[in-house]
Amino acid sequence: MLLALRNQLKRPLTLVFVSLVVLITGVVAADYFTGLPKSAVATYVGRDACVECHQTESLAFKGSHHDLAMDVATDESVIGDFNDVVFEHDGLQNRLFRDGDRFMVHTEGPDGKMQDFEVKYVFGVDPLQQYMVEFDRDPESSDDEIGRLQVLRISWDTHRKEWFYLRPPDVPEKLEPNDPLHWTGVAQRWQTMCADCHSTNLKTNHDVETLTYHTTFSEIDVSCEACHGPASLHIEMARGNSLFWDRHHGYGLAQLKGEDATGQLEACAPCHSRRSLMDADYQAGDPFCSHFNLELLRGDTYHDDGQIKDEVYVYGSFVQSKMFHKGIRCTDCHDPHSLELKHPGNETCTSCHQHAAGKYDVPSHHHHAVGSEGAKCVNCHMPHTTYMEVDPRRDHSLRVPRPDLSVSIGTPNACSSCHVKDQLENISADKRESLDLYQDWLLAASEGDEEVAEAISKTDQWCDEACDRWYGDDRQTPAHYGEILHGLRSGDSGSIAKALRYVMEPPEIAPVLARATTLDELLQSGRGRESISAAKAVLKDSNEHPILRATAARVMGASGPSDAVKTLLPLLTDPSRLVRSEATKALVSSGGYQTLSGTRQKQADLAIDAIEDELMLASDRAGAHMAWASLSEQRGDYLEAAEAYQNAIRVQPSMSGPRTNYASMLDQLVSAAAQSREAQSAIVQLFGGSGALNELMIQASEKAAQLRRDELPLLGRDAKLASKNADVQYRYGLALYLSGDLPAAEKQLQRAAELAPDVEIFSTALQLLRERINQSEK
Numbered sequence: 001m002l003l004a005l006r007n008q009l010k011r012p013l014t015l016v017f018v019s020l021v022v023l024i025t026g027v028v029a030a031d032y033f034t035g036l037p038k039s040a041v042a043t044y045v046g047r048d049a050c051v052e053c054h055q056t057e058s059l060a061f062k063g064s065h066h067d068l069a070m071d072v073a074t075d076e077s078v079i080g081d082f083n084d085v086v087f088e089h090d091g092l093q094n095r096l097f098r099d100g101d102r103f104m105v106h107t108e109g110p111d112g113k114m115q116d117f118e119v120k121y122v123f124g125v126d127p128l129q130q131y132m133v134e135f136d137r138d139p140e141s142s143d144d145e146i147g148r149l150q151v152l153r154i155s156w157d158t159h160r161k162e163w164f165y166l167r168p169p170d171v172p173e174k175l176e177p178n179d180p181l182h183w184t185g186v187a188q189r190w191q192t193m194c195a196d197c198h199s200t201n202l203k204t205n206h207d208v209e210t211l212t213y214h215t216t217f218s219e220i221d222v223s224c225e226a227c228h229g230p231a232s233l234h235i236e237m238a239r240g241n242s243l244f245w246d247r248h249h250g251y252g253l254a255q256l257k258g259e260d261a262t263g264q265l266e267a268c269a270p271c272h273s274r275r276s277l278m279d280a281d282y283q284a285g286d287p288f289c290s291h292f293n294l295e296l297l298r299g300d301t302y303h304d305d306g307q308i309k310d311e312v313y314v315y316g317s318f319v320q321s322k323m324f325h326k327g328i329r330c331t332d333c334h335d336p337h338s339l340e341l342k343h344p345g346n347e348t349c350t351s352c353h354q355h356a357a358g359k360y361d362v363p364s365h366h367h368h369a370v371g372s373e374g375a376k377c378v379n380c381h382m383p384h385t386t387y388m389e390v391d392p393r394r395d396h397s398l399r400v401p402r403p404d405l406s407v408s409i410g411t412p413n414a415c416s417s418c419h420v421k422d423q424l425e426n427i428s429a430d431k432r433e434s435l436d437l438y439q440d441w442l443l444a445a446s447e448g449d450e451e452v453a454e455a456i457s458k459t460d461q462w463c464d465e466a467c468d469r470w471y472g473d474d475r476q477t478p479a480h481y482g483e484i485l486h487g488l489r490s491g492d493s494g495s496i497a498k499a500l501r502y503v504m505e506p507p508e509i510a511p512v513l514a515r516a517t518t519l520d521e522l523l524q525s526g527r528g529r530e531s532i533s534a535a536k537a538v539l540k541d542s543n544e545h546p547i548l549r550a551t552a553a554r555v556m557g558a559s560g561p562s563d564a565v566k567t568l569l570p571l572l573t574d575p576s577r578l579v580r581s582e583a584t585k586a587l588v589s590s591g592g593y594q595t596l597s598g599t600r601q602k603q604a605d606l607a608i609d610a611i612e613d614e615l616m617l618a619s620d621r622a623g624a625h626m627a628w629a630s631l632s633e634q635r636g637d638y639l640e641a642a643e644a645y646q647n648a649i650r651v652q653p654s655m656s657g658p659r660t661n662y663a664s665m666l667d668q669l670v671s672a673a674a675q676s677r678e679a680q681s682a683i684v685q686l687f688g689g690s691g692a693l694n695e696l697m698i699q700a701s702e703k704a705a706q707l708r709r710d711e712l713p714l715l716g717r718d719a720k721l722a723s724k725n726a727d728v729q730y731r732y733g734l735a736l737y738l739s740g741d742l743p744a745a746e747k748q749l750q751r752a753a754e755l756a757p758d759v760e761i762f763s764t765a766l767q768l769l770r771e772r773i774n775q776s777e778k
Helices: 003-033 054-062 224-228 233-240 262-268 377-381 404-409 414-426 439-447 450-474 480-490 495-503 512-524 527-539 546-558 561-573 579-589 598-616 624-636 636-649 658-672 677-687 692-722 726-739 740-756 762-776
Strands: 069-070 086-090 092-098 104-110 114-119 119-125 128-135 149-150 154-157 163-164 276-278 291-296 382-388 391-394
Touching: 054 546, 054 561, 086 163, 092 114, 092 439, 104 128, 104 291, 104 404, 114 128, 119 512, 154 382, 224 262, 262 546, 377 414, 404 414, 404 439, 404 450, 414 439, 439 450, 480 512, 495 512, 495 527, 512 527, 512 546, 527 546, 527 561, 546 561, 546 579, 561 579, 579 598, 579 624, 624 658, 636 658, 636 677, 658 677, 677 692, 692 726, 726 740, 726 762, 740 762
Parallel strands: none
Antiparallel strands: 069 119, 086 092, 092 104, 104 114, 119 128, 128 149, 128 154, 154 163, 276 291, 382 391
16 A cells, blocks of 8 residues: 555656656757857957956966067057167167157158157067057048058167167168168068067058058957957857857867867967968968968078078978977977966976986986086077077977088088087187177078188088997988988989979878978979979879978979869869969969860859959068969950059069069060960050050050169169179169160179079070170171
């Protein structure tokens, strides 16, 4: 009886429990599935919205280099001494002073006259701070818009606490006001050189018609959303009542954690790399190669073995390293918010390299006294190069020093970087003061100083022999891609086969950036057939890295039209914008585009429109308009090309190049007009349809001649400024020849041939010119 009663009572309780479970499950399920719509787009909200929940991270961020990347000039942000200080350089008496709350500088302006300028913004904080002046502000601009900003070369050394003049590399003489390197020139313009990486959600907003900027940003410095992405969805979810984050959007931020390091590395890479921009809508978390084009290991920015030469901002070095291929990421060494190293000294390395006791951080490994500079891991494996006079940056390729490569192919090495000074007493006394840094020695040797070169060579040999003594049979000197690149660049035909094999090596053996550079150098060294064959092999594998596939697509621009169409047309819909971009440009340069018709041409036209969008992200640079003009000219759109050349001249009137290219196009049209209706039509379009064709052709020829006359003094200026650049001397020589000044042309072409005796085109041009001069004298 009692059992029956118990059972009767349990049934309702069971039903209630089951009902509650069903109800709770339904509520939870409804909560999970009633999230944000899949189409929801995050927007920027500012750091104040983050501080509410992330106070620890905010405190670490405060005062960091990201926090102080840029600021309005105030008593709190300005570090330099503006207490009516006189600072002299190049004979100019500059004065830094206060005008009430304003920070002022009295210096040479764009017209060559000494004037007062207000410092509106400060830039950076350590080891130097720079100062910016606003020009050409549109009266219609709103308060949150910024006009053209120019960065003063007069800078503050925050360690020595003194003013110094930041000279361009290898330019010891005074800069003239019309020089693009002058502080008022395009090379010192914030929008073109700095802004993208020092502010959050920056939009340049350059107006080509008015030549004005309406630049905006969400936050003036590198704030939370620069790395984590726009946070509005994250904030909305965090403040909501849901038990879950969103099934479509996750946390609503960039995925910077997890087993795969790619997300974090590619969030840092946009600012910590030497790259060009392809898409202004990048947000943290987006694929790097769909927005940026990473520079290859070019000979003027990297040494042959991939060590840093010019400023390359870390990422291009790091992706060469074993660390990168082992999944190491930035935050393994650096605190992501304070940006400080996580551990002091060698602990940064030994916190991971915890091998058998005494394997690395002991004299038996590094062969230097404990506590000395030579005992520091970074000095051997991350040697530094100093940029901007006072800013030493470490090479992040994290390599073993290779003095053996220094001996065989002339690359630097960390051992010689310290020990080359042991040779100082053997150097002429008048040179010693200029050889302060290792890079000074390397530069002097590269410019032909045989005494310095011999000292470096002796040091390299000594270091190589020391390593043999130290490590004996255990010393590792594996083959290195630097040997291949050096061989290609020096014309060694024996490097071709090695290069072809290297391009096809797997990424765990051969860094993708080195493989892509090798493929590019194959083409540059005149091995078109071999490089095209290798490019086709690369493009057969859709899983290859976009950087390598994009390089292969660019190489296909040297192939024939039919071959290019077959290989490149499918790439116009590639998932990576980088690959699409290079394939499109190669399709045009190969002549393949010109053979297309119907839907295939429409597909290519859409891709070309995307190239214009990409180029016009730098619409404030003549180079962007010249590139678009060249592409338009190649596809037969001469009206568009002419407009682009004219825009290039308007944007940078003192730049050489646009006028010469424009004149060449007009000359070619005039020459082709006798047989080509296309050329005739282009001339009519360009110069109006009212006159006879012959009259329009005369106008075209006169326009070309005027363009060349206007270009001549600019080329002369360039030849004077770059007196050791053979290409510049050659271009000036050709311009002088076309102007009719044959003796002056001969002098310039001879200079080019002397500077680059191995370049056949220079010596050939000189020989042909001399033959013409001899004929005219008979």
